[in-house]
Amino acid sequence: xxxxxALDNGALGREAWSVLGxxxxxxxxxxxxxxxxxxxxxxxxxxxxxxxxxxxxxxGTELLSLMExxxxxxxxxxxxxxxxxxxxHSHAETYxxxxxxxxxxxxxxxxxxxxxxxxTQPPSQALALWWVWRHxxxxxxxxxxxxxxxxxxxxxxxxxxATRDLGxxxxxxxxxxxxxxxxxxxxxxxxLDALPPLRPAYHGREQRGEAQTGHxxxxxxxxxxxxxxxxxxxxxxxxxxxxxxxxxNGIWLASxxxxxxxAPVAGADPAPHREAxxxxxxxxxxxxxxxxxxxARDLRAGRLSPVxxxxxxxxxxxxxxxxxxVATLVGVLESPRFMGAxxxxxxxxxxxxxxxxxxxxxxxxxxxxxxxxxxxxADAHGxxxxxxxxxxxxxxxxxxxxxxxxxxxxxxxxxGSRDFSASAALTLDLLADSVAV
Numbered sequence: 001x002x003x004x005x006a007l008d009n010g011a012l013g014r015e016a017w018s019v020l021g022x023x024x025x026x027x028x029x030x031x032x033x034x035x036x037x038x039x040x041x042x043x044x045x046x047x048x049x050x051x052x053x054x055x056x057x058x059x060g061t062e063l064l065s066l067m068e069x070x071x072x073x074x075x076x077x078x079x080x081x082x083x084x085x086x087x088x089h090s091h092a093e094t095y096x097x098x099x100x101x102x103x104x105x106x107x108x109x110x111x112x113x114x115x116x117x118x119x120t121q122p123p124s125q126a127l128a129l130w131w132v133w134r135h136x137x138x139x140x141x142x143x144x145x146x147x148x149x150x151x152x153x154x155x156x157x158x159x160x161x162a163t164r165d166l167g168x169x170x171x172x173x174x175x176x177x178x179x180x181x182x183x184x185x186x187x188x189x190x191x192l193d194a195l196p197p198l199r200p201a202y203h204g205r206e207q208r209g210e211a212q213t214g215h216x217x218x219x220x221x222x223x224x225x226x227x228x229x230x231x232x233x234x235x236x237x238x239x240x241x242x243x244x245x246x247x248x249n250g251i252w253l254a255s256x257x258x259x260x261x262x263a264p265v266a267g268a269d270p271a272p273h274r275e276a277x278x279x280x281x282x283x284x285x286x287x288x289x290x291x292x293x294x295x296a297r298d299l300r301a302g303r304l305s306p307v308x309x310x311x312x313x314x315x316x317x318x319x320x321x322x323x324x325x326v327a328t329l330v331g332v333l334e335s336p337r338f339m340g341a342x343x344x345x346x347x348x349x350x351x352x353x354x355x356x357x358x359x360x361x362x363x364x365x366x367x368x369x370x371x372x373x374x375x376x377x378a379d380a381h382g383x384x385x386x387x388x389x390x391x392x393x394x395x396x397x398x399x400x401x402x403x404x405x406x407x408x409x410x411x412x413x414x415x416g417s418r419d420f421s422a423s424a425a426l427t428l429d430l431l432a433d434s435v436a437v
Contacts, residue, residue: 007399013431019403019424020047028065028082029425032405032417037095039066039080042181043422045124046369050425052132053432059132060145063125067152069116072109074152074159076125077116078178097223107231118231119179119223122251123160126153130258133265135432143265150266153259157276160252163233167299170283171244172252175236176222177215180245180311181369184215185348185362186355187307191241191298192218243305244287246294250314251373253280257319277320284315285325292328308337308350309362310370316377326381333374334386342409345371345393351409358408365406365415368394368423372430391430398427 007015023029030036031043044066051059069080081099099105099115110116129149136142164172174180177188198217222241229235236242260273288294288304294312295304315321316329334340337350349356349364358364371394378387397407403423405416 009431012395012399013428016050016403016424016427016431019419020051020421022419023421026065026082027061028080029062029421031422032420035417039069039082041066041076041078041080041121042124042369045128046372046422047425048125048128049131049372050422050428052128052429053135054428056132056136056138056141056145059128060141063128063132063145063149066125067149069111069114070152070156071107071111071116073163074155074157075120076123076152076156077104078119078121079117081115083114097220101223101227103227109231117223118227119176120160121179121181122248123153123156123255124251125149125156126255126258126262127251129153130261131429133262146262146265147267150259150262150268153255154268157252157256157259157273161276163236166236166242167244167287167297169244169287170279171249171287171297173236173242173244173299174248175226175239175242177219177241178223180243180248182247182309182311182348182362183219184360185307185309185311186353187245187296187305187309187311188215188243189307189355190305191243191300194301195221195240240300242299244297244299245311245314246284246288246296247311247314249280249284249288250294250317253277253284253315254317254319256280277318281318281320284318288315289325293332294329307353307355308332310338310346310348310367310374313374313377317373317380319380321381323381326383330378330381330383330386339389342366344397344407344409344412345390346374347409348406358410359415361406361416364409366397366409367406368398368403368420368426372426375430391433395427395430398423403427 020029028039029047030038031040044062048059048063066080070076102117104110104116104118133142133146160172166173177183192215195218198221256273256277260270263270287297290304293308294315297304313329313333337352338347339345341351344366346366347364348362348367356364371390375387375390397412400412401407401414403420404414404418405420407414
């Protein structure tokens with residue numbers, strides 16, 4: 001295990017700011033140096049969230065930089081390739097799949113100024129904007145940001161409702177594991193294994209943890225099929241990968257609630273967002289709840305995934321989730337299946353699962369990202385002791401191992417990339433609460 005000197009809150013905060021400064025390129029913050037040289041949708045939302053209490057202007061710049069990549073359809077892509085990024089963070093085509101793979105410039109609905117991917121990620125931006133509005137010291141600047149970005153986020157949500165309800169039950173389906181934010185989760189194993197045998201498509205540039213599973217060829221094949229359809233929403237009705245993910249939809253629901261809070265600031269009616277949240281809530285309970293847990297639904301196989309992963313707790317982000325379901329979910333989260341048998345919160349896969357692996361992306365390691373989401377979910381339901389445990393455990397991780405991408409849930413050692421922006425940014429948010437640890 002890596003040894004680091006103990007850091008007080010002030011020193012930890014300075015280190016976090018240093019990481020965010022080093023990873024800033026032009027108007028955006030890349031997730032980490034080297035492996036992640038562009039702007040990722042989900043990561044950007046967490047950077048905005050972490051900056052919200054400290055620097056309203058930079059938080060707004062980060063969010064607007066991501067929104068430069070939005071398509072006229074309302075889709076916010078999962079990668080934005082900003083041409084102004086300095087060469088020290090690598091040229092766009094050293095990352096695969098880069099702009100020449102996605103071919104967004106061939107699509108009239110894509111932006112002209114930047115290249116993007118053709119996929120999306122969880123619609124976390126409304127939550128991030130609400131966090132800025134809630135905590136900003138400069139209220140006028142925050143209000144101006146809300147008025148500017150609010151219609152973009154409404155379009156994003158409308159796009160999901162119009163194109164991604166592939167199961168017809170009111171939930172959004174992801175059409176690629178990259179859209180989940182939890183790329184290598186074992187939840188995707190069964191739908192990926194059901195795809196036809198494929199030739200490897202690495203081009204000598206394997207990315208992240210999915211290459212460890214033998215699924216990377218399927219990842220590339222799925223993305224290429226969608227691209228070759230011209231990113232046609234009608235094609236998705238027959239796309240071979242379509243999964244209703246509880247974390248994606250839990251974030252969507254919470255973001256609907258956030259838009260309802262932001263609507264009056266933008267001079268809009270909050271009622272449609274409340275109604276959308278109610279529809280998603282009903283669909284989550286109807287389609288994904290079974291035996292005391294939320295499960296991903298594989299639309300192509302017509303069944304729920306038996307794998308219990310951290311995404312199963314995503315609907316806890318819903319402040320309107322019935323209290324009996326909250327109690328059941330918290331019981332599982334605190335049990336030896338997850339937090340009860342680990343030294344640090346929260347394993348990304350159920351510990352007793354045969355797919356659990358403490359060292360492989362999203363198959364066991366703990367992430368600051370999901371810890372933070374579950375902490376805020378606990379707050380929303382008045383679970384103050386659970387929130388305290390999540391905050392304290394997360395700060396212990398970064399104090400011991402630094403701002404790593406993820407961590408071993410048993411010994412707390414760092415895994416994946418170093419100097420990970422989302423981990424640093426969310427640490428700043430935790431420090432703003434002055435949590436006693």
